[in-house]
Amino acid sequence: MCPPRSPRVVAQRELRSHPEGRERSGSVADFVGRRRELKELREDIARTGLDTLSGRKAKAPRARLLLIAGRPGSGRTSLAEALVREVAADYPDGLLRVRLTSPGGRPIATERALRTLLEGLGEPTPPGAAEDELSSALRTALAGRRAVLLVDDASDPYQVDALLPDNPDCLVVLTAEGPLTGIPDVRPCALGGLDTASAVEMLAQRIGTTRIAVDPRSADKLAEVCDRQPAVLALVGGWLAAHPKASVSDTAKQLHDMPSDGEGPLGRGFRLVYESLPQPAQRTLRLLPLAPAGIIDSHTASALAGCSVAAAQSVLEEFAGLGLVRNGSDGLFLLPGCLVPLIRPLLETRERPAEVQLARARMLERTVRLLHSCEVMAAAEGEDVRELLEGTPRALRFPDRRSAATWLDTRLPSLSAAAQLAVADGGLDTLARRLVAGLVRALAEHRGTAAAAPELYGLHRLVLDVAERRSLHREQAAALLNLADLDAETGRTREALDRYRAALDAGRAANDPYATGRAMESVGGAHQELGDWHRAADWFGRALAHALARGERADEARLYGRLGNAYTHAGRYGDALRSWRAAAAGYRRLADVPGQAKALSEMARIQEYAGRPEESLHTCREAVDLARRAGDLRLQAALQVRLADTLDRLGDPAAARLHRSAADKLLGDDPAACEIRSGND
Template sequence: MTDEALHTNGPAGDAPAPRFVGRRRELKELRDDIARTGLDTLSGRKAKAPRARVLLVAGRPGSGRTALAEEFARQTAEDYPGGLLRTRLTAPGGERVPTERTARELLEALGETTPPGAGEDELTSLLRQALAGRRALLLLDDAADAHQVDPLLPDDPDCLVVATSQGPLTGIPDVRPCTLGGLDTPAAVELLTARIGSVRVTVDPRAAETLAEECGGQPAALALAGGWLAAHPKAAVADLAKQLHDTPTDRGPVARAFRLLYEALPQPAQRTLRLLPLAPAGVVDAHTASALAGCSVAAAQSTLDDFAGLALLRPGADGQYLVPGCLAPLLRGLMEARERTAELQLARARMLERTVRLLTSCRTVTEPEGSPARGRLAGLPRALRFPDAEAAAAWLESRLPVLTAAARMAVADGELDTLARRLVAALVRALLAHRGTEEAAPELYGLHGLVLDVAERRGLHRERAAALLNLGDLDHGTGRTREALDRYRAALDAGRAAGDPYATGRAMESVGGAYQELEDWHRAADWYGRALSQTLARGERADEARLYGRLGSVHTYAARYGEALRCWRASAAGYRRLADVPGQARALSEMARVQEYAGRPEESLHTCRAAVDLARRAGDQRLQAALQVRMADTLDRLGDPAAARLHRATADRLLGEDPVAYEIRSGSG
């Protein structure tokens, strides 16, 4: 959320649950706007709007627009059983959040899987499908313009969208803004009382009204003024009102109140506050503040708690704090004016290094007890260690948006590319350890793209090849085979430029796999052959056996059975030399399939029996059952139904009546 505060905390030492103050007229206006007849209905074009109703809360940062939208959502949530979805459309630094990222976040909040690498159109279409018939409430905070909101609107009139913005959303029909000014004086005084208690307000109610006027009724300014008074328990309300009045009037009330509160802080706290704009996504925790300021984690936690009590930060979930959007430009201005560039670079480096160490600890805790990695983990400071894998996974999930924002920020910075690469690599490993490849694929796609950006900027051919191969694999896995083929070809060029035979061979094999997926058997065989030639030159026997198998599969699909048999024989021989019994069994099973296709049933039976013996030694019951069924089919064709029944009965005893178990899959993968 963007703005400080109509949700307020009590005075220092007595913090009741946040409560909402004022804005009764605006709340009623928003409720009435839900049922208001639309322009389409008035003109007789439609009986019901085809899209969700959009309500707009418009106001300057600090006016309490987000708090009003949240309160309205809280009051109407029961009418929308499909759930409340929140997202922020503008980053703390003022940059627009890409619609693709917003749609992905909303889909994940709905529990929907998102294809890795999907573009904006595909993701917004999936979002509309997921919201169809759901009757959900969407809160889109801090929209820059209608172009950010329009793609996210559900095609369901039973849904409701509440957007906050600084101005109108020109381009979205039938939207009337609920424009916010300052709070009226009684509500402003009530907000101030909630911050500092009733004693000083009761003693001098006129001074409280004057202070509210000096703050322009702006909730953020009132919250900051309340923070100053809470930090100065002996100061009178009139004293602060006079100081605000004497502050230059060219600044707005929020800036004036912030300046007074900032100048009252100790020097170390001032510096910590100035460095907070470096925090990714405007979210800071004790570790981030500790690394930025170069202090202990305990001292940073205490400072953050003090900032939250002064309304300089807003408490979030799981020990995280959010920089209010109305304060972000003020803090950035202070940082740029007071901090040297070299000091800022050092603070960024410390923050990224701390993040890398936390991610390494998060991954290492999943290693087995007694492993060397766990031994190294024990040597880390206690603050950087997680008690168990569950705690590490919970930390990773709660921090993932911030961690990905840190990776994007590090790559965009361009001055800390080594740290950026280490950060991305650590985040990839942590995601793989806790989520696995398939579940983490959407995040991995973006991270590999960041690695590619750094590699291209720095001319790192080996890293570029690796990133392109990873992105190609993810494209291939989601059916974008043409895109994957382009990635693999680019990876081949990068591997050759790096002089890396492994990357080159891997790229050749992947190009062959893409052509195989496209059923271009001739090109697939050609590229597999190139990869095999390179592997033979390096003497890598395991890769040789696998590539012979892939060539055999392609020749089988192309009905070139002679070539296929030669390749499968070579593959089986390779696995035999490696003492890989399961691999040899599967190669022989594929060889039997080709012999059957080639019209040589007796040879197929002989090969099947040899494969069954190997599958039995390997303990692969599924393969044994599949081979028994194959032998039964062959015996039927040879006119021996009795023997065929015996083999089918054997297959049934192995795995029961499961037709999936009887399928022999190609060993090409």
């Protein structure tokens, strides 16, 4: 069966890697049969829906929905993929994929699913955006497109409803275990087993035609014993391929005679394969459900089992041949969701809790070290890389920055899931904090803070969860400040203000002067953004007093400037002049010539507002000299324009023209010239 790939990675590949937006051609090698179901689904696309009866509507108000229902292991995802390939030409704007349930059975957050689809379309996803906002953005992005959405393993109709485009030219293909009540105008295509001929063909793909041809009746019997279910056939076929001397008839008899224990054909097929494995491989298999999001690579398996990376890779390839895992892309393997309920009881009964916790800790520690190596490849070069990675095993290093970035992109779904699981576990909080911190740094280095903001928002929330649970006030303050900054950047100023106030309380509880001062200044900035200049000035004054008490000169100069700006907007020109004069003096003591020039520029502006043009002219000329020393051409030009305006008011148009001419020469063909002038008029 075709392996279900990671949602985020798949969406990007289908639409971003292919300019024409079409799904790549090709077929799933082991997909057989289901011709009747495919035909019915194709016909169902064009049928008249219940809401178009009697000709009341020419088109449905929403996308056409097709539901493929079947038990895990019935091949529902493979059938959906085969259908999508057949209709791809009718939907030239491409394929989007998302999975709504993890292999362990946990539902994926609707917000995460919406982000996956939006990222696949190349649309921005504001950090911290609410589900309704993301759903509306998705519908807007899909308006006017002819695209296919493959929504895999849906269990909640309300979650599906949030993903549906209001565009009748789109097609949504759902897979689920049963009918999804609550979604109107959907007739499920219920899957049973394959027909006998197709089931035998699937076995032949695994073991070759010779053993089938010499005993076709036994092959038919084996298909019946497997209930003609694709997942069972994959397991049994893989076992037969690994045991070339085993006959089809003996295998059919062995499966038939197995005590059922209420497992059904899938349980018997799994037991056949599992019991044939050597003890170390059995233990590795039992530990695989601990892999986040069911995504496994050689490092994950190596850390879980406590073996070498090479040995883990060999075992995973063996498992893939046996149908226990599925081959993904970029060296990844995926644990089929239908096998997790069979493997997890073995983990719980055969492994001691302490050993399970140790395996999970090894996996998290390995991930932390890989994230450190990934971060170093982006942040350092040459000798610095070797120095920073000294003592790191070669297997945990990346050859270059590109390979590190590729690893981060392809593993991001499992890395995010690992962080969430580690935080939820509660027993490995130290490792969880290190993992989240490492992931934040790696994302910031490779993508930049702005591009990584949607992912960083979720990670900061995880840090906040741990900090609140463990009463770590310093970490709590840092997480709240980071979240509030992202809220402020996306226009949620009131939410940011609440978080800045909470960060102030946490900073005071931790006796952390940096967090306390930063929170005070940020509260003032939030009030400033809301236009409440009096409260902004009050909070900037508190932050300034805090900085003065600590003797932080750079913070003092900056806060004097922010205070002066708030006073200016509040119309308190005298207070504003005193603040900017103090800021200029602070920058002079710091030998910060550009800062001093800008402070004097603001003083000149306020003097002009206050009706003191001669003083403004003198201050502005002093600021021009400083800007010239600093080499800031844009500031020089802005000050020349201000000088010209002041001279106009003083009745000297000739001198004003000279200064405007000087400003034009400084700006040249700079397209921001008008912006500079308007910003300083």
